[in-house]
Amino acid sequence: MSLLSGFPEWYSPREIQKELISEIESKLKSGYTKIILCAPTGVGKSLIGTTFARHFERSFTVTASKHLQDQYIRDIPILKPVKGKTNFACLKIMSSEKVTDEAKAMQLGLTCDKGLCQETVTENDKKVVKTCSYKPTIADVENGIHDSDSCHYYLQKYEALASPHSLWNYSAFFQIMKYNRALFEQYLDRDVSIFDEAHRIEDEVVRFVGYSAYAGQMRDCGLDSKKYNYSDVDSMIKLMDDLVYSYLEKRRELKKEALPDNPDYMALAKIDSQITKAEQARDNVQSDPENYVIADPERDSSGDFKSVTMSPIDVSAFVGKFFDTKYQLFMSATIDKPSFCETLGLDVDSVALVDSPRSPFPAEHRKIGLLNVRRLSYGSTQDDELEVIRKMDAILDGHADHRGLILTSSVSRCFKILEGLSPKNAARIKICHSNNRDGKTQKEILAEHASDSTSVLLSSSLWEGVDLKDDLSRFQIVAKIPYPPYTDKRVRAKRDKFPFWYTSQTLKKLLQGFGRSIRSESDWAMTYVLDGAVESLLRYDHMIPKAYHDVLGLGNPLATGT
Numbered sequence: 001m002s003l004l005s006g007f008p009e010w011y012s013p014r015e016i017q018k019e020l021i022s023e024i025e026s027k028l029k030s031g032y033t034k035i036i037l038c039a040p041t042g043v044g045k046s047l048i049g050t051t052f053a054r055h056f057e058r059s060f061t062v063t064a065s066k067h068l069q070d071q072y073i074r075d076i077p078i079l080k081p082v083k084g085k086t087n088f089a090c091l092k093i094m095s096s097e098k099v100t101d102e103a104k105a106m107q108l109g110l111t112c113d114k115g116l117c118q119e120t121v122t123e124n125d126k127k128v129v130k131t132c133s134y135k136p137t138i139a140d141v142e143n144g145i146h147d148s149d150s151c152h153y154y155l156q157k158y159e160a161l162a163s164p165h166s167l168w169n170y171s172a173f174f175q176i177m178k179y180n181r182a183l184f185e186q187y188l189d190r191d192v193s194i195f196d197e198a199h200r201i202e203d204e205v206v207r208f209v210g211y212s213a214y215a216g217q218m219r220d221c222g223l224d225s226k227k228y229n230y231s232d233v234d235s236m237i238k239l240m241d242d243l244v245y246s247y248l249e250k251r252r253e254l255k256k257e258a259l260p261d262n263p264d265y266m267a268l269a270k271i272d273s274q275i276t277k278a279e280q281a282r283d284n285v286q287s288d289p290e291n292y293v294i295a296d297p298e299r300d301s302s303g304d305f306k307s308v309t310m311s312p313i314d315v316s317a318f319v320g321k322f323f324d325t326k327y328q329l330f331m332s333a334t335i336d337k338p339s340f341c342e343t344l345g346l347d348v349d350s351v352a353l354v355d356s357p358r359s360p361f362p363a364e365h366r367k368i369g370l371l372n373v374r375r376l377s378y379g380s381t382q383d384d385e386l387e388v389i390r391k392m393d394a395i396l397d398g399h400a401d402h403r404g405l406i407l408t409s410s411v412s413r414c415f416k417i418l419e420g421l422s423p424k425n426a427a428r429i430k431i432c433h434s435n436n437r438d439g440k441t442q443k444e445i446l447a448e449h450a451s452d453s454t455s456v457l458l459s460s461s462l463w464e465g466v467d468l469k470d471d472l473s474r475f476q477i478v479a480k481i482p483y484p485p486y487t488d489k490r491v492r493a494k495r496d497k498f499p500f501w502y503t504s505q506t507l508k509k510l511l512q513g514f515g516r517s518i519r520s521e522s523d524w525a526m527t528y529v530l531d532g533a534v535e536s537l538l539r540y541d542h543m544i545p546k547a548y549h550d551v552l553g554l555g556n557p558l559a560t561g562t
Contacts, residue, residue, distance in 0.1 A: 006054035090115035211281030221246030316345025339504035389420035473517035
């Protein structure tokens with residue numbers, strides 16, 4: 001049976017999808033079991049991934065963003081999703097709080113992550129583990145004999161495990177593969193894994209196995225933040241041990257004070273979560289302390305401790321547990337194969353690359369102007385910065401009737417740009433990050449942008465994860481090339497160990513940024529790159545996917561405007 005025969009029958013494959021599926025099939029026939037699919041927005045990677053999954057009996061599909069997970073759920077019903085506990089109301093807490101409406105429970109924050117699925121109680125002078133009465137068994141879910149009032153979180157999770165094809169986010173997938181494998185072994189025995197948004201795998205692993213300690217936690221546990229050495233791994237292990245011990249004591253006290261039939265489930269669940277995170281991180285760090293780097297602590301305006309983070313430098317030791325199905329397909333618009341394989345510890349010769357030769361979007365709809373205004377770096381002068389802002393002002397004047405997007409490298413640069421723009425253009429700007437000085441959320445600012453016909457978003461974080469389709473953005477400006485901050489200790493350690501990682505990360509982010517404003521074949525936007533540093537970056541053309549070569553003038557005349 002050909003690979004294409006597994007294409008979802010409720011869609012018709014387009015020519016570019018047929019070509020890429022045929023090339024994937026050729027790689028399979030050549031004996032490859034790990035394949036990278038590098039294809040830009042608009043190709044329909046999710047349908048290609050589903051075709052690959054259906055060629056085998058059982059599969060995992062894993063993705064990073066809720067937006068893409070929701071798209072999979074909408075477009076590909078054979079994939080049974082696993083969503084996190086924060087998406088479901090906790091029936092046990094609802095019962096204890098006498099809340100009967102689930103929508104109301106969600107508004108009150110009575111979600112499954114705040115409930116206790118298991119707890120240790122004393123019965124007849126013996127300690128026993130009791131499971132929440134709302135939690136079904138996976139066997140009952142698989143056989144369709146579970147109670148209709150069962151926990152909705154576990155219903156969807158167990159339905160996904162029992163289903164031939166399931167959909168996960170990276171965190172949930174890592175958790176079950178690393179910590180719950182023995183419990184669900186028969187359900188995790190699958191032929192293939194499809195990793196979408198695969199360029200984000202390293203960040204997801206770092207987030208999963210790293211650890212952050214906050215001043216609030218330490219205050220809760222009665223720990224003095226000044227007694228720890230935040231440049232010493234052993235001291236950080238001691239901090240994690242102290243947090244675990246303190247939270248265990250708090251748990252015992254809370255259980256002692258609780259009414260027998262009505263413990264504070266939310267408080268206990270919060271403590272259990274803190275214990276689990278600290279224990280897992282401590283074990284990871286102790287297994288290879290030299291692989292961890294401690295970031296400089298964050299401090300408030302008074303110099304008081306706010307938080308500290310530990311992260312692994314090399315993530316390859318962790319990914320073996322996650323990528324152990326026989327066949328694996330890694331999908332992204334922006335992957336450099338050698339760097340990707342080095343980062344994940346994969347043998348580059350055993351991994352096949354299928355690189356889409358073109359974008360399905362016309363080149364004239366996604367023009368890129370490399371304006372080379374000034375080269376911006378740590379040694380840039382004030383005049384360099386001002387010249388770039390002056391050019392930005394001129395571009396904004398030329399797009400006076402359009403919405404747009406300005407991307408730069410840091411929050412501080414966003415405010416420097418805002419200060420340097422003319423008053424009329426500064427009035428159009430909406431600075432947009434996950435946390436903003438005015439207290440507004442990213443979602444709220446994006447909604448304001450959509451209601452203002454000349455609004456321009458300015459951000460150092462919207463390089464990916466946002467779709468500004470059609471009139472939401474007709475131009476975008478790359479003010480500063482997004483090199484990873486060399487002041488970051490992990491960035492320095494990573495670059496020292498893997499020299500090409502730094503360039504690969506920069507290209508990945510830049511190319512992701514190019515696609516924020518062109519989301520369909522009929523969509524169009526002009527991109528302006530002001531930072532002259534892009535010229536030296538584009539010398540690494542072998543690291544740039546083929547679908548970007550036309551608009552970047554790599555091997556072809558540069559058909560862009562200025």
